[in-house]
Every structure is written in structure tokens, then in C-alpha cells.
Amino acid sequence: MTYEVEEEAPAPPSGPVRRGRVPWRKLVVMPVVLAVVLVVTYVWISNARLDTIAENSLAGGNVQLRLWQHVKLTAISTFWVLLIAVPLGIALTRRGLSRAAPVATAVANVGQATPAIGLLALLVIWLGIGPSTAIVGMVVYAVLPVLSNTVAGLRAIDPQLVEAARGIGMSATARLLRVELPLAVPLILAGVRTALVLNVGTATLATFGGGGGLGDLITSGIQTQRMAVLVLGSVLTVVLALLVDWLASLAELALTPRGLGVG
Structure with missing residues (x-):
């Protein structure tokens, strides 16, 4: 007499499997x-010997003001x-204007x-000094x-996808959206x-057009030869650029439709 041994099905997972889109x-x-x-920079500046000029550049909420101006410009x-x-x-991708692309x-x-x-200098001559010139x-x-x-x-x-959408009666606006x-x-x-990321970097040049931002700290550190002021302005600019790039990459992953991988 022979017996058939049935294979046991694999046990289901103990809990719900979550597949997050962001690693x-x-x-x-x-x-x-x-x-x-940021912590290392803060510790270094806190333990550094700052003279009156450097202290005045970093005190009174000046750093927070320049950082906020930089974020606002960006x-x-x-x-x-x-x-x-x-x-x-x-x-420029529509039929009427495609040739102008x-x-x-x-x-x-x-x-x-x-x-x-050079572009900022020309705009200052044309529009004058101020944050609006830097933004332009x-x-x-x-x-x-x-x-x-x-x-x-x-x-x-x-094009076949667009034609298929047109074939099922979608309007031009519906096909686009x-x-x-x-x-x-x-x-x-x-x-x-x-x-x-380009805007974060370019915003440092707003200081030359009276736009403020972290460029004020960088140029002040260079002109007065105060290393702490220069380093803080540079570090904050780099950190802000990397933070913006990171947030944008998360938004890129979150907003990309499923099935369309982001490279």
C-alpha cells in the first residue's frame, strides 16, 4: 500500500507585509x-576664540536671519x-508651438x-539692488x-498611449492630466x-545684489578674515543644499506613479 504525502503549504507571514516605496x-x-x-560645527565654533568682530557677525540672531533669507530666496x-x-x-509640446521649442x-x-x-551684475544695473533682483x-x-x-x-x-486615450474619448485636457x-x-x-539645488547655490550670490542670505556670512568672513564666520556660512549652505536635494529625492519617489521607477 502506498501513501501519498501531501506537501505542507508554507505558513503565512505572522504579520502584514508592508512594502514601503522609500528605503x-x-x-x-x-x-x-x-x-x-551641524553638531561638529557648533561644537567647534562654541570652543573657538572669537573676537568682537566675529561675535558681532554671529550674535543677535544674525545667523538665523541669513538662513531664513536664504530659504526664502530659494x-x-x-x-x-x-x-x-x-x-x-x-x-512647447503642443502642435501649435512645437516648432518654437x-x-x-x-x-x-x-x-x-x-x-x-555676471548675470546678477547686469540685473543690478537694470533693476537696482534688492532681493527681487536676486530672485529674477x-x-x-x-x-x-x-x-x-x-x-x-x-x-x-x-504616441500609441496618447492615441489610445484619444480613442476612448478623452479630451485634450484629460489626456494631458x-x-x-x-x-x-x-x-x-x-x-x-x-x-x-542650483537655486540654493546661486542664492549665496544674492549678497552682491543686496538680497541677503548666507552669502552675507561668507563674504563677511572673507572680508574680515574671520574663519569661524566663513566656515559657518559655508557649512550651512552645503547642509541646506544637501537637505533640499534629499527632500526633493523623497518627493520624487513619492510622486512618481507606481511602475515608473526613478533612476
Whole structure:
């Protein structure tokens, strides 16, 4: 007599399986590294011998003010970059304006190819000194990545998908919002991420146009030869750029539709 041995089915997992879209290392490593850098810098400056000039540069909430000015310059300029570049990129992929895309990209490329300090100097002559002049310069300098990535992302979509959407009766607006833009999101967000980091770096030059920001600390440290002031301004700028890039990468992962991996 033979017996058939039935294989036991594998036991179900003891708890619910969660598949997070963001790896835990991506959530933890960068904030920890930035926190360590800030703590080390704070300890070093706290134990350094500062003279009256250095103390005056770092006291009275001056550091917090310059940091806030830098964040505000970056946020406002990036807002205007998105407001200009994304709609313009969409328009340049439509039938009526598609031929103008090379011209618009070339104009935007001229803005980024121009040295930032030279562009800011020209804008100061034209618009005068103030934060608004710095913001205009930052927008001109950072519009290219978002514009070119928007155009490239929309043009990379398989035409058959757009035709299928048209075939089921979708309007042009519905095709754009429900088919084209979601598929172009990875490239658009990559351009936004690049523009954010560019704006953080370019905002340090706002000091030459009266825009404030962390560039004030850097130039003050150079002019007065106070190493602590120079190091603090530089470290805060680098930390802010890395923090913005990290946050943008998380947003890139979160906003990218499932099935469209972010490189």
C-alpha cells in the first residue's frame, strides 16, 4: 500500500507585509550625516576664540536671519521657475508651438550659460539692488532644467498611449492630466530637483545684489578674515543644499506613479 504525502503549504507571514516605496536607508542616512556635521560645527565654533568682530557677525540672531533669507530666496525663485517652466514646457509640446521649442530652449540655455555673478551684475544695473533682483537672476539661471525636462518627458511618451486615450474619448485636457503628465513626472521632478539645488547655490550670490542670505556670512568672513564666520556660512549652505536635494529625492519617489521607477 502506498501513501501519498501531501506537501505542507508554507505558513503565512505572522504579520502584514508592508512594502514601503522609500528605503529606510534613504530616510535615515542623510539626516544623520547632516545632523553630525551641524553638531561638529557648533561644537567647534562654541570652543573657538572669537573676537568682537566675529561675535558681532554671529550674535543677535544674525545667523538665523541669513538662513531664513536664504530659504526664502530659494523657495520664491523655485516657485517662479515652476510657474514659468512647466506650463511653457507643456505648451512647447503642443502642435501649435512645437516648432518654437528649440528657440525657447536656446534662450533658456543662454541664461544658464551666463556666469551667475555676471548675470546678477547686469540685473543690478537694470533693476537696482534688492532681493527681487536676486530672485529674477535665480529664476533665469534655474529655468532651463525644468523646461528641458518637461519637454523631454512629454515627448518621450509612447504616441500609441496618447492615441489610445484619444480613442476612448478623452479630451485634450484629460489626456494631458491623466496620461501625459503622470508619465512625464519622473523627468519633470528630476529637473525640479536640479533647479532647487542650483537655486540654493546661486542664492549665496544674492549678497552682491543686496538680497541677503548666507552669502552675507561668507563674504563677511572673507572680508574680515574671520574663519569661524566663513566656515559657518559655508557649512550651512552645503547642509541646506544637501537637505533640499534629499527632500526633493523623497518627493520624487513619492510622486512618481507606481511602475515608473526613478533612476
